[in-house]
Amino acid sequence: MTNYVMVGDVGGTNVRLALCDVEKGAISQIHIYSSDDYDTLERVICNYLIDKKVTIKEACISIACPITNDWVEMTNHSWAFSIKAMKANLELEKLEIINDFIAVSMAIPMLTPKDVIQFGGGTSIAGKPIAIYGAGTGLGVSHLIQVDTHWISLPGEGGHVDFAPNSEEEDKILSILRAELGHVSAERVLSGPGLVNLYRAIVQADGRLPEQLVPNQVTEQALADSCIDSRRALSLFCVLMGHFGGNLALNMGTRGGVYIAGGIVPRFLNFFRTSGFRAAFEDKGRFKDYLMEIPVYLIRHEQPGLLGAGAHMRQLIGHQL
Numbered sequence: 001m002t003n004y005v006m007v008g009d010v011g012g013t014n015v016r017l018a019l020c021d022v023e024k025g026a027i028s029q030i031h032i033y034s035s036d037d038y039d040t041l042e043r044v045i046c047n048y049l050i051d052k053k054v055t056i057k058e059a060c061i062s063i064a065c066p067i068t069n070d071w072v073e074m075t076n077h078s079w080a081f082s083i084k085a086m087k088a089n090l091e092l093e094k095l096e097i098i099n100d101f102i103a104v105s106m107a108i109p110m111l112t113p114k115d116v117i118q119f120g121g122g123t124s125i126a127g128k129p130i131a132i133y134g135a136g137t138g139l140g141v142s143h144l145i146q147v148d149t150h151w152i153s154l155p156g157e158g159g160h161v162d163f164a165p166n167s168e169e170e171d172k173i174l175s176i177l178r179a180e181l182g183h184v185s186a187e188r189v190l191s192g193p194g195l196v197n198l199y200r201a202i203v204q205a206d207g208r209l210p211e212q213l214v215p216n217q218v219t220e221q222a223l224a225d226s227c228i229d230s231r232r233a234l235s236l237f238c239v240l241m242g243h244f245g246g247n248l249a250l251n252m253g254t255r256g257g258v259y260i261a262g263g264i265v266p267r268f269l270n271f272f273r274t275s276g277f278r279a280a281f282e283d284k285g286r287f288k289d290y291l292m293e294i295p296v297y298l299i300r301h302e303q304p305g306l307l308g309a310g311a312h313m314r315q316l317i318g319h320q321l
Contacts, residue, residue: 004054005313008061009103009305010041012076012137016303017048019056020310022319025110027306029054041079042086049090060096060313062103062305064138066157072097076137098312100305101142102153104261105132107308108144109151109321111301116259117269120278121295124257131248133158134262134299135194135241139187143252149320153312158248159187166243166283169236173201189240192264195219198240199233219268238272241265242280249294250287258296261304269298 003023009016015038018030029052038044041061049056065075073080087095108130124130130144141158144151163184165174177184177197188194192215199218203210210229213221221230245258258281265272282291301307311321 004056005310006045006049006054006056006059007306007309007313008045008059008063009100009303009309010061010063010074011035011100012064012074015041015044016306017045018303018306019052019054020060020306020313022314022317025307025310025314025319025321027303027310030303030306035077035079041081042089045090057092058094058313058317059090059092060098060103060309060316062098062100062309062312064100064140067097067099067155096309096313096316098309099140099142099155101132101134101140101261102155103305103308103312104134104140104259104299105130105142105144105153105308106151106311106315106321107299107301107304108132108259109146110307110311111299111304115299115301116297117300119273119296119298120281120292121257122293124295125255128256129252129254130256130259131245131252131254132259132261133245133248134260135190135192135264136262137192139185139190139194140262141248143248143254144256151311151315151321159190160185162186163189164243164247166280169205170240172205173198173236176201176204186240186244190237190244195233195237195264198236199230202232202236203229215264223268223271234268234271235275238275238277239280242277243283245296246281246284246291249281249291250284255294258294260296260298265298266300272298 004019007020015033018027070083083097133141139159143154165171195215200210218230221227222234
């Protein structure tokens with residue numbers, strides 16, 4: 001009989017739940033729920049278990065916020081809960097709540113060549129550190145290292161470091177956003193809302209009034225080439241993704257590769273291919289040659305959060321990835 005654990009990937013917009021085969025790591029029975037349709041995460045999980053008619057004793061849920069103690073409060077959603085109380089209410093023997101980018105990073109050892117697209121650089125070096133980042137509702141960041149056969153994810157809140165402008169245009173954008181927001185983190189420009197912030201600041205820097213757009217509208221207008229401001233915003237978004245990824249690579253010497261996750265970049269893949277991303281990634285002055293050798297991969301696996309949550313739990317209970 002196949003042994004399963006429940007896995008989850010909880011973001012600011014959607015909740016993805018599934019079953020993970022403990023022996024092989026395969027993910028099945030995936031269901032996606034809108035976060036706004038439920039008062040609590042616990043209700044979503046209960047609904048899933050009833051719908052799938054399964055009894056689960058172990059679960060690993062990745063969630064988009066820092067996990068520092070028993071009380072969990074989401075950064076981009078109103079949900080908050082006690083891990084101990086949820087474990088008891090769901091009658092689970094083991095409940096792991098991990099940061100969403102721990103899950104994404106733990107998916108890396110499970111990926112196959114068809115699960116990624118490479119954007120420049122050389123060949124990744126086995127055993128060297130890996131960086132993972134991705135823009136979605138927010139900006140997630142983590143690193144991954146391998147010790148013998150064991151994988152260790154290094155979580156953090158790198159999306160909330162200072163936005164560091166690298167041109168006069170970016171200086172103006174920082175000034176405009178600082179007047180509005182106070183502290184301007186990288187997430188304020190590298191996320192869905194961040195794309196709108198870029199569009200709005202670009203228009204305001206030209207002394208004009210921006211339209212009230214949502215992220216999808218900025219992307220659609222840019223790809224249709226129907227709005228020069230939206231196209232400038234999307235182009236700058238790609239450049240800033242490059243600068244930020246290069247910073248991550250320098251921080252940890254990630255010659256094992258840099259991986260891009262998140263739901264935004266895949267929506268404009270062809271645009272991203274021809275953008276200034278890779279040039280910006282390598283634009284580090286005296287360390288350009290160092291960065292030229294580091295490969296960048298876009299994760300194209302549809303559910304890396306679920307795959308990684310399963311990998312985390314499987315390794316925890318003794319399986320080698």
